[in-house]
Amino acid sequence: MNNECSKFEQLVQKLDPGNKLIRTWELKGGISAQVTGLELLQSTGQIIKMIIRQHGDNDLKRNPNIAADEHKLLGILKSAGLPVPTPYYFESCGFFSKPCILIEFIEGKPEFTPSNLNDHILQIASNLAKIHRVDCANLSLSFLPKLENSYVEMLNKERVIKDEGLNLSLIRDVLKSFMPLSSMNKEVILHGDYWPGNILWKEDKLVSIIDWEDSGLGDPLADLANSQLEISFHYGMEAMNDFSNQYKSMMPEVNFTNLPFWQLFAALRLSSFPEWGLEKSKENIWRERHKSFVHQAITQIGKN
CATH class of the missing domain: 3.30.200.20 (Phosphorylase Kinase; domain 1)
Structure with a gap:
């Protein structure tokens, strides 16, 4: 040995x-x-x-x-x-x-081509809601970071913007003009990176949520927005809208007013995908979905 x-x-x-x-x-x-x-x-x-x-x-x-x-x-x-x-x-x-x-060790694997996409999305939304509904009142969670701080650090961190096709300067300008965001929701446990690659499936059933190293405490909208963009990347915009509606129906206590701002944070956080070595056709699809996601968020901010 x-x-x-x-x-x-x-x-x-x-x-x-x-x-x-x-x-x-x-x-x-x-x-x-x-x-x-x-x-x-x-x-x-x-x-x-x-x-x-x-x-x-x-x-x-x-x-x-x-x-x-x-x-x-x-x-x-x-x-x-x-x-x-x-x-x-x-x-x-x-x-x-x-x-x-x-x-x-849990027998299962990520699933990017589910046989029943509607049920797949329902299970993803349901389990995100379960995470956010964990009653934190009597739990000792002081070891968890405030995730909003890492988002603010990301916003303030100067980085060379190599790809203006993703409107990163505009995203930063919009977010900075509205910071700090007013708090409208109670603090919950956040996964921090809730995306299809961190969800394991077996026989079309969600069996495990893994990789909690980015977890923390904060507004549930931070997790929701990140998951929305990831789901649009992997399953399309229609699936993203279905996911959003499912989550909202399960979480009536959540105030969604600030969701467009968290969507812009998610767009900033996930803006490095052109450096991930994706096939060019997939990268182009993701570019269009990223731009559409950002456009919808900024349009919604303009209406509020």
Whole structure:
């Protein structure tokens, strides 16, 4: 057994000294964390799978406690009945050079070509509403950042605008002229990156919401706007409108007045897609959807 496997075995034996590591494999798809699958034989004779997540340098620089925070948040969300991986163990830096969390392996995968798009969108909207309805009143959530602060930092951060085709200067000017936004909704738990790639499906059923490293507290409209643009990218504008209507019908207590501003923040946050190496035809489609999204938001602001 090589040194890396030995570390993994020591880690699972922290949970139960009778655990024996059978194999490990690297899981692809994530860029913000190193994700490894573990298969182990328990002392009961049962074979189970787990995942170890080691956060990347950028996330650790932003929040040195990110692994402990994600472990804590997953426990809170699991207790609230949300479909998230069970957190098993947090390790600071004992076996590895970076902190890590050991979590449940859930059989499922992201789905970008669903057989029933209407039901797919309904499940996505329903689970976002469930996240935002978690009662925060008696929860200890001081470890979570205020996500509005990161959006303001993004707005004020000077960056070279390489692509004026996406109207980024206009977006910044409009947002800056209306800052700070008045608070119209109670603070809720936000996923921070709720998009189809962070949602796992099995047999057309949403089975898990993953990758909570961007989570925080804030206005539910921040999550909604980000998801709207992502859904328009991956499933089209009609699906985005359906998603929006479903969410709104489930969350009558939310004030949607400031949604166009959060949509502009989402457009700014997701404006780097031309650098993602997409096929040119897909990039062009996304450009048109991004521009339409921004145009609708600015038009709505003009009406208010």
